[in-house]
Amino acid sequence: MFIIGELINSTRKRVREAVLARNADYIREVAIKQQQAGAQMLDVNGGVPGQETECLMWLVGVVKEAVDLPLCLDSNEPEVLRAALPLVGGSVMINSVNDEEGRVETMLPLLREYKAKVIALCMGPAGPPKGLEDRLAAGSRVVDRLTGGGIALDDIYIDPCVLPLSTGQQHGVAVADAIGELMTRYPGIHSSVGLSNVSFGLPVRKLLNESFLLLLMSRGLDAAILDPCDRQLMAGITAAETLLGRDKHCLRYLRAFREGRLEPPPPASLASPAPVAG
Amino acid sequence: MFIIGELINSTRKRVREAVLARNADYIREVAIKQQQAGAQMLDVNGGVPGQETECLMWLVGVVKEAVDLPLCLDSNEPEVLRAALPLVGGSVMINSVNDEEGRVETMLPLLREYKAKVIALCMGPAGPPKGLEDRLAAGSRVVDRLTGGGIALDDIYIDPCVLPLSTGQQHGVAVADAIGELMTRYPGIHSSVGLSNVSFGLPVRKLLNESFLLLLMSRGLDAAILDPCDRQLMAGITAAETLLGRDKHCLRYLRAFREGRLEPPPPASLASPAPVAG
Numbered sequence: 001m002f003i004i005g006e007l008i009n010s011t012r013k014r015v016r017e018a019v020l021a022r023n024a025d026y027i028r029e030v031a032i033k034q035q036q037a038g039a040q041m042l043d044v045n046g047g048v049p050g051q052e053t054e055c056l057m058w059l060v061g062v063v064k065e066a067v068d069l070p071l072c073l074d075s076n077e078p079e080v081l082r083a084a085l086p087l088v089g090g091s092v093m094i095n096s097v098n099d100e101e102g103r104v105e106t107m108l109p110l111l112r113e114y115k116a117k118v119i120a121l122c123m124g125p126a127g128p129p130k131g132l133e134d135r136l137a138a139g140s141r142v143v144d145r146l147t148g149g150g151i152a153l154d155d156i157y158i159d160p161c162v163l164p165l166s167t168g169q170q171h172g173v174a175v176a177d178a179i180g181e182l183m184t185r186y187p188g189i190h191s192s193v194g195l196s197n198v199s200f201g202l203p204v205r206k207l208l209n210e211s212f213l214l215l216l217m218s219r220g221l222d223a224a225i226l227d228p229c230d231r232q233l234m235a236g237i238t239a240a241e242t243l244l245g246r247d248k249h250c251l252r253y254l255r256a257f258r259e260g261r262l263e264p265p266p267p268a269s270l271a272s273p274a275p276v277a278g
Numbered sequence: 279m280f281i282i283g284e285l286i287n288s289t290r291k292r293v294r295e296a297v298l299a300r301n302a303d304y305i306r307e308v309a310i311k312q313q314q315a316g317a318q319m320l321d322v323n324g325g326v327p328g329q330e331t332e333c334l335m336w337l338v339g340v341v342k343e344a345v346d347l348p349l350c351l352d353s354n355e356p357e358v359l360r361a362a363l364p365l366v367g368g369s370v371m372i373n374s375v376n377d378e379e380g381r382v383e384t385m386l387p388l389l390r391e392y393k394a395k396v397i398a399l400c401m402g403p404a405g406p407p408k409g410l411e412d413r414l415a416a417g418s419r420v421v422d423r424l425t426g427g428g429i430a431l432d433d434i435y436i437d438p439c440v441l442p443l444s445t446g447q448q449h450g451v452a453v454a455d456a457i458g459e460l461m462t463r464y465p466g467i468h469s470s471v472g473l474s475n476v477s478f479g480l481p482v483r484k485l486l487n488e489s490f491l492l493l494l495m496s497r498g499l500d501a502a503i504l505d506p507c508d509r510q511l512m513a514g515i516t517a518a519e520t521l522l523g524r525d526k527h528c529l530r531y532l533r534a535f536r537e538g539r540l541e542p543p544p545p546a547s548l549a550s551p552a553p554v555a556g
Binding site: 165166169170172173176198202203204207208210211212214215216217218219235236239240242243244245247248249250253254257262263 | 443444447448450451454476480481482485486488489490492493494495497513514517518520521522523525526527528531532535540541
């Protein structure tokens, strides 16, 4: 499972404040925490309205200095990406291209020049998909255009577009079925989701996020943009990888156990005295 | 998801002791706890060596008196079942038949007479299966013999035979693939697993059990013999059912949330003072 840390995203209030204040310490801390928690790549989103280019460029500089991880540039504006890509200097992913008119064609030169991996979103000009069929149609069109432009399947991460379950009870199953179908249709392709969208508007979001990830891993999902600092989620991934036969002699599972990563930490009330008011 | 409570099993030490001592209070308590936790059927296993018939008959009497749930008689001895079935008086399941010579034929009259549901184990005369292919072969033979004998697919629960992951890293994936394949091959059939076998010999068993169940639900599993008193497992099932589109407007998820069933209970140290030594 390829884990892309989601936390450096300027649509999150604290990150946006840090970006606007050019608070590099906070961003560095979030980058390092995600790496320590097991992220293998960091998503970086500089989407502050009107300032996306300079915000993304600043973020890339800070994050590159803080950790030695590849980055996933989270923007669908070619101009923003064109400005930020030269700063990355190494393996990079672009998040994302979709099936809107001309979108793939505009991105192809950048993808080729930087040998970038790319997230291919199952979304067309009509906006977010409604079910399985439009996900398959849009996804196939994007993948076919990318491969037609010389991009290898191994560099493409199909993303079926996770929508909040609170807005439609079939959204989850449509994503699961789309992953199963597209991973079969394009042998060698990868798949990824923006996981936490699924639980938006519902309580106990971590439970839904973790459960959804396991349902999708069972259909072939091999990457996700998620919160690597969610211990329970990461423990579930370790267990699922072992159960899916990808952990020889269960060695990684046993190491995670020895390192205390499979069980919740002791409650704060036992670990240290509660703070005293006043 | 059809939940069959696993706890009244005489291979568990405390249950065996209660059965041998004819301690009806303890058995009643375990039955009621499982019903309150959400079990829709209770597995009852009287497998005390040399005394299985009388132990199972006694257990059936005690459990029937304690709860109003259908029972799953856990024995592969036709004589034991023949003695216990008349005591059940209502909907019943037999756990299990397999592909050993003559096994299905011996069970068919009982299944028909009691209109019993039946767990069809993917296991042949050579013992536990080794991979996907022998699971499919044995499972198909059992199902074909059952349907050939007049049993409806809707009454058959195919069980791919869960083996401990600690004894073979491909056991999990073989079970998942077998469920996907058999549920597709026999539309209308059900599937079930004895869940907790998967984690035998490994640490943090509940994490593996819960993760495995979600991986299997994503392939079509619709029943399981499990510990319904494992709150985290039951919360995961609730989340998965919602994510798989079986919970209109997320109403069952939201009710479970309001009833406090989705989150762990507060640690005992917060709920009540710790016992004082001495």
